[in-house]
Amino acid sequence: MIEPRYTGHCHCGALGFRYATYRAPAEWSVRACQCRFCRMHDALSTSDPDGRLAFVHDDATQLQRYRFALQTADFLLCRRCGVYIGATIDISDASYGIINTHALDTPPADIADVGAVTYDDEDVDGRISRRAQRWTPVVSA
Ligand SMILES: [Zn+2]
Numbered sequence: 001m002i003e004p005r006y007t008g009h010c011h012c013g014a015l016g017f018r019y020a021t022y023r024a025p026a027e028w029s030v031r032a033c034q035c036r037f038c039r040m041h042d043a044l045s046t047s048d049p050d051g052r053l054a055f056v057h058d059d060a061t062q063l064q065r066y067r068f069a070l071q072t073a074d075f076l077l078c079r080r081c082g083v084y085i086g087a088t089i090d091i092s093d094a095s096y097g098i099i100n101t102h103a104l105d106t107p108p109a110d111i112a113d114v115g116a117v118t119y120d121d122e123d124v125d126g127r128i129s130r131r132a133q134r135w136t137p138v139v140s141a
Contacts, residue, residue, distance in 0.1 A: 001052045001139065008103040010083035014062035015076065017086055018141065019099050021051035025108030029134075030101060034118045037068060037075065041084045044114055045098040053097045053136040055086070070124050073131070088138055089131050096135035 001020040009016040021028070031045045032038070038045070047053075055076065057063055065074040073089040086099040101107060119127065 001054065006108075007105045008085060008099055009105060010062075010078035010081050010085050010103060012062075012078060012081035012083075014059035014080055015057045015078050015083075015085050016055070017097075017099055017103070018054045018056055019046075019051065019104075019136070020053070021048040021136075023048050023051070025111045028101075028112045030112050030114045031117045032114045034116055035069070035120075041100070042102065043084055044101040045087075046101050047096075047098045047134055047136040049134055049136065051136045053086075053099065053138050054141040055088070055097070055138070056141045070122075070127055072124060072127055089128070089135065091128055091132050094132075095138035096131055097138045098135055 005018055005020045007018055028046050033045060062079045064077045064079045066077055067074060073087045075084060075087045077084050083103060084100055085103040086097055088095055088097040
């Protein structure tokens with residue numbers, strides 16, 4: 001994977017990720033999605049189409065995938081501690097993902113300001129194409 005890398009975990013440590021991006025934290029796109037799921041989790045999403053993301057679970061038996069609304073992505077939750085760590089979508093032969101910045105082990109001090117976003121007007125095709133362009137390519141660890 002490229003550098004620098006950031007690691008993240010759920011609260012109990014069962015689920016984790018490694019996120020790599022050349023972008024300085026001050027330039028990250030940090031999005032407060034206004035959908036009900038993200039508001040209920042107080043989730044903040046980030047991704048970098050030029051970065052790399054790997055989900056690395058210490059105890060994959062705790063992984064709960066959750067789909068809702070348009071059913072296009074898997075939102076990854078810990079069965080034990082309940083934390084939402086990120087989401088993935090499979091498009092053609094590739095996988096793309098986002099992380100919840102609240103799950104970073106050491107959130108960068110100079111992380112970018114949060115922007116509120118809504119995607120309510122998207123249809124399935126629009127949602128998939130946006131994620132293919134903006135989400136981070138997922139690689140195996
Ligand atoms: Zn957990």
